[in-house]
Amino acid sequence: MKLKKSNINWFSMLWLTVLLITTVAVSTTARQMLSHAAGQSFLFLWLIKNAAALSVLILPMMLGAFDIKIPHRQTAVILLTGTGLILYGVANHLPQPAVLESVPSAERYVVQNIFVTWLAYLALLLFSPWLKKRLHQFTIKQRRRTLLILTLVIWLLNLNHAVGVLGLAGGSSFLWFGYLFAMGDWLGSDQALLQQLKTGWLMIVDLLVFLAMCLAAWFNINQLTYNPHDGLLLTTHYQVAINAFQNTYLAMAILVIITLVKLLSSRSLSSFYAILGGLMLNLLAIPKLFVPFLKYQPRWHLLIAIAAGWAVSWGLAVLISQWTTRLDWQLKLDLGAGWDVLKKTFAKCWPFLLTAAVIWGMTIWSFGYLWNWQLNMLQWIITDHNAIVWANVMIMMALAGILIALTNRWWLSSALTIIIYGGWLVASLLKIQARAEPILPTDLATLTAPKEMLGMVEPTILLAVGVVVIVLLGFAVAIEIRHGRKYRLKIQWRYLIGAAAILYLSGFAFINHTNSPTYRWAEKVDDTPYFYAQLRGAKVNGTLLQFANNVDVRVMDKPKGYSKARMEKIGQKYRQQAKIINRQRTHATVGNQRLVFILSESFADPRRVPDLKVSGNPLPYLDQLKHRTTSGLMISTGYGGGTANMEYQALTGLSIVNFSPTMPTPYSQLVPYQKRAVAINQLFSYSDGIHPFTANLYSRVKVYRKFGFNRFYHLDGGSRLSYTHKIDNSSRIDDWSAYQQVLLNLRNHHGNQFIQLATMQNHMPYDNFYHHNNYKVSGTAYRTSQAQQQIETYTQGIHYTDGALKKFISRLDQSSQPTTVVWYGDHLPGIYNGVSMAKHGLVMHETDYFIYSNPAAQKINHSRVDKTKIVSPNEFIPMAMAQMDLKVSPYYALLTQVHEKLPAITLDTNVHSHSNRPHSTAVEYVDQDGLQTTLSLKQMRLFDDYRMVQYDLTAGHHYLLHNWFMLKVPH
Structure with a gap:
């Protein structure tokens, strides 16, 4: 079967038109398509991915397989660089809406690097005669053997696309496109091979490989949704077809070239194919270029813009021409012996x-x-x-x-x-x-x-x-x-x-x-x-x-000078210090007092975020409450994550900065395996843990059991939550329900009590699930409209928290039970994608906190809290004990000294989070003015004592892990 050139040209035009139509369809239906990847949207995305991916592989092979006569080669130069690169450059500088935010950039659907693809095709187009001349210095047999070996190597490399040797696995290097050109040249010249292939069987194999390629594309286009945090965050993955399955595309491209060579009577084609290739590559920029215009109505404006770009491409190809200088080089490669x-x-x-x-x-x-x-x-x-x-x-x-x-x-x-x-x-x-x-x-x-x-x-x-x-x-x-x-x-x-x-x-x-x-x-x-x-x-x-x-996990590096004698000396030192502190305190035991620690998930005032303006005040009650209570800012060790680390530091008084970088999450890596774990609830005769969510994360069930909590209220069994209301379409139990659970537990127990609550209402994602949103934001703290919507939803959520907090404090004010509340945000939400962490890292790690005592507690407590503007979470225990007018044991005397005499301690604030990967060893000290500072010699000695005690209690020989040091108030 022979096809005339005219038929081939018409076929190519049809191919080009299909690409244009599907590109428009993909651009205009991007949001729905990327959200569901099903039905017509799936077919559109499938078509453009496969057509463009095949084009990227077939076009260099066609340059090698056929002699393309281009009298004016500069036409292709202008076509490729003047149109494609300009379009792509413009696209990169246009503000991108959230349509493509949750997926890789548009060009990654076909190739890893559009610029390399354009440039490689251009170079092959210009220098193909000289490349062929050098390749033909070798016999067909030598080229066949060499390319078969090389193809096998590439096939093996592509089994693991993370290898990336010489760019072959990613398909984005000049070597890769040179290989495609050489492959096409061999396939177009090896008559002995072509004569052995029967056209009918070739068509059948084409179909089978095409089906395999379709399956490969489906594997990678399919939407993968799972809950990496057991329900905390829905993660959607869209894979990149050509990168992971280049083997199937390569096989299909080779078969297409063989089929074309078999069907065409001549290896000489017109310059139409070079222009066609340039236009196909230009199509790669169209989705990214025109996506910003999706917000405009009517959509026919988009069609006019694309048609105009198409006409300009053809006009440049026809009007501009210039002859280029010929280059020559030596190419010698023979792997036949291999x-x-x-x-x-x-x-x-x-x-x-x-x-x-x-x-x-x-x-x-x-x-x-x-x-x-x-x-x-x-x-x-x-x-x-x-x-x-x-x-x-x-x-x-x-x-x-x-x-x-x-x-x-x-x-x-x-x-x-x-x-x-x-x-x-x-x-x-x-x-x-x-x-x-x-x-x-x-x-x-x-x-x-x-x-x-x-x-x-x-x-x-x-x-x-x-x-x-x-x-x-x-x-x-x-x-x-x-x-x-x-x-x-x-x-x-x-x-x-x-x-x-x-x-x-x-x-x-x-x-x-x-x-x-x-x-x-x-x-x-x-x-x-x-x-x-x-x-x-x-x-x-x-x-x-x-x-x-989990093999390379060290709790802490052994401090220099650690020994039993040194620890006993430290114990006696802070025993004496406890006596000094206790002269100003009233209560030797907690008596009938209650203490509530509330970790407010992801709570931090957005009005402090650099380059962000919030319409209105979402936190009127918190502002008023902070003015009349012990309050300030807490320096978090995480951004967008790390909740359990703040909870650990608050409950134990131990700082995560002292731990080894190989142990970023002590809740799951340390506490479950300790013989005895220290926590503030052990000062009380009864304690409850409350977390209106799953208990699987951070091994909380094991941790609370190790800390000695009597009950743990959560959604995975355990003690049953009595309040589980959710606001509008939110999937999280709201803060007022969590506060009601605290109030119920306080009413149901007589005597002293400790409660630890970790809320969930403001945890990500922020999917615009509130029916009414009264707050708008503006500025450069976000890059996309989706991020803007998330910040506005988050702001509305913390406003609901503000209202719940007002009702909660009002109920406590009416209680005759002396109750103190330590309330703090654990970290900022990870939605401010326009803020430079290197420039504003410290501000982006500041959350709100306050320590409140109801009237019943204020009547019996007269102590005051020092240093309140800037604190770290490990300081909350000594601050609460001071507010409750409690005398301290040697251990809590040490924590009191750390709070009063050291600046706030945190990890490097120039990074986003330390919540999962091993963190750096960089420690920052922040003074009461919110500025980074250094320690004096006296402060360094105190910090050394603190670190030595933390090592002894967690990784050392537990010389001080006894009641006389940990719990007993010295007389």
Whole structure:
């Protein structure tokens, strides 16, 4: 079957027109399309992604496969740079609405870098005659062999698109486009190959590969929605088709070129194809260019603008021409000899590859099990998280390497590795079923009691595991006896493999050291430890890598001079200090007083945010209340996250800045494993924890139990919440319900009491769920209209908090029970995307706080609180005790000294959050004027005492972890 040039031209015009129509459709329906990716919207997005992706691959191949006669090559220069790059440059400087905010930038739907694509196509277009001249210095056979080897290498690289060697895996380097050109040149010249291919069968293969490519595109276009924080935040992923599935696109592009070469009678085509290619590449800029105009009505303005741009492109192509200077260079490449080496290597290493494939399959199975076989999540793991999959595989392959180095028996080593991994996965899944937590390094202590541990497993599971082990070992031994000698290694290779494997595995001992190669590697493969939610970490990272994430965890580095004698000296020092403080205090015990700690989720006055103007005052009552109570600003160690860290510091008086950077979340990494954990509620005879949300995050159930709380009210069992009202369409229990729960618990208990409340009303997301929003914002603190809407919704939410707070304080004022409230915001919400953290980092970590005592408490307490303008969360305990006129133990005397004599202490405020990844060791000190300062020599000694005591209570020998130091008031 032969097609005339005219038919091909008409076909190309049709292709071009379809691209234009679908581009317009995508641009005009972007919001709905990106929100649901279904129905017509799905088809539109599918069409433009696949057509544009294929164009990017096919066009360079066509330049190589066909001789395109361009009498005036400068036409293409003007067409590409004068139209495409100008359009793209303009698009980059236009304000982008929120239509595409939740997805990668528009150009990433087809290629990683449009500029490189344009430039590479332009270079190939200009220099194709000279490139072909150099390529044709080699025989067809040499080119065939070289390109087949190179294609295999690229195929392997693309299995893990995070590799990015020479830009080949990303498809965004000049080398990549040079490869495509050479591939097209070979396919257009290899008549021996073309004669062997039958057109009918070629069409069938084209169809099958096309279907595979469609499936690949669907995998990556599918909307993946899951709750990475167990309901806290809905996360939506849209994947990038060409990057993850370039193998299928490449196969399709090669088949298209072969088909065109078979169908066309001549390899000489007109310059129409070069112009066509330029216009296709220009289309890549259209979605990003015209999305800003979506807010304008009527939409036909957009159609006119696109049509005008189209006409200008054609006009430039016809009117401007100029001859370019010819260049020449040498190109010599012959990898033909590598083919035999490749075959021999495969023959030697195929058992290794087989083992890797089995372990890969077991890893994928474990991910499927953890995600309850949700197809969209499993495809997300395979396509977008395949680097994580291979990280788990490599851990087990390193173990196999150690075994082969020791035994020099590959089949036996392989079987043992598979058995060990299978046992690990079974044990991990059993623990997850029982305790909703994967295996952690702390669980290795159970190996000392194997009988007890095996007794918890059902006999049928043990029997099945035993049968599998016997079968695998028997199979391995049989193969080893018959074929094992083929795969013996020389002693030097055994040393090398063993050393490399040990070096690789030992690197995980430094995975949380921020300057280590392992840490940088973990960041590159997108390893997210999720220390605050270990099960979540296992589901995203795999059980092995999540285990490794927890290997490199140190509570604190041992302070210089730490010893029993030094700690006893410090204990006596603050025992004497307690006596001095207590001379000014009235109450030796809490008596009948109540203390309530309220962590107000994400609360911080938006009027303090730089470059943000808020219409009206959303916090009239809080402003008035702060003027008549102990109040000021708290310096948070997080931005947009890190709630549990502020809660930990407030309840214990210990500062997170003293902990090792490898332990960013003490709630889940430290407290559950302590023999005794310190907390303010231990001064009271009865204590309640309240959190109107799930209790799975941050191991709160374990933490509150370790702290000694009597009851914990939450939504996952435990004690039942009595108030669960939500405002309008919000998915969060409102603050007034949370405050009512506090009031109910205060009424239901007689005697002293401590209550810890962590609210949820103002937690992200802020999806415009209030029926009435009375506040508008303006300024440069946000970049998009979506961020503006989020800030306005958040502002309305804190106004509701202000009203709830007014009712709450009013009820407390009427109570005869002496009650003190420590109320604070834990961090700012992460919605101010227009504020520079480097410039305004300190302000962006300031939240509001106050300490209030109702009239009944004011009657019996006469002490005052010093230093109130700027504090850190670890200061709330001594401040509350001062307001309650309570005498202190040596420990609380130390905290009182820290509060009164040291500035506020925090982590580096130039970063967004320290809530999950290992944080930096940079410590900042903030004085009462809100300025960074340094410590005097006397202050440094006090801070050293504080750090020494914190080490002793958490990571040391617990010399001071006794009642005489922690709780008892000295006489």
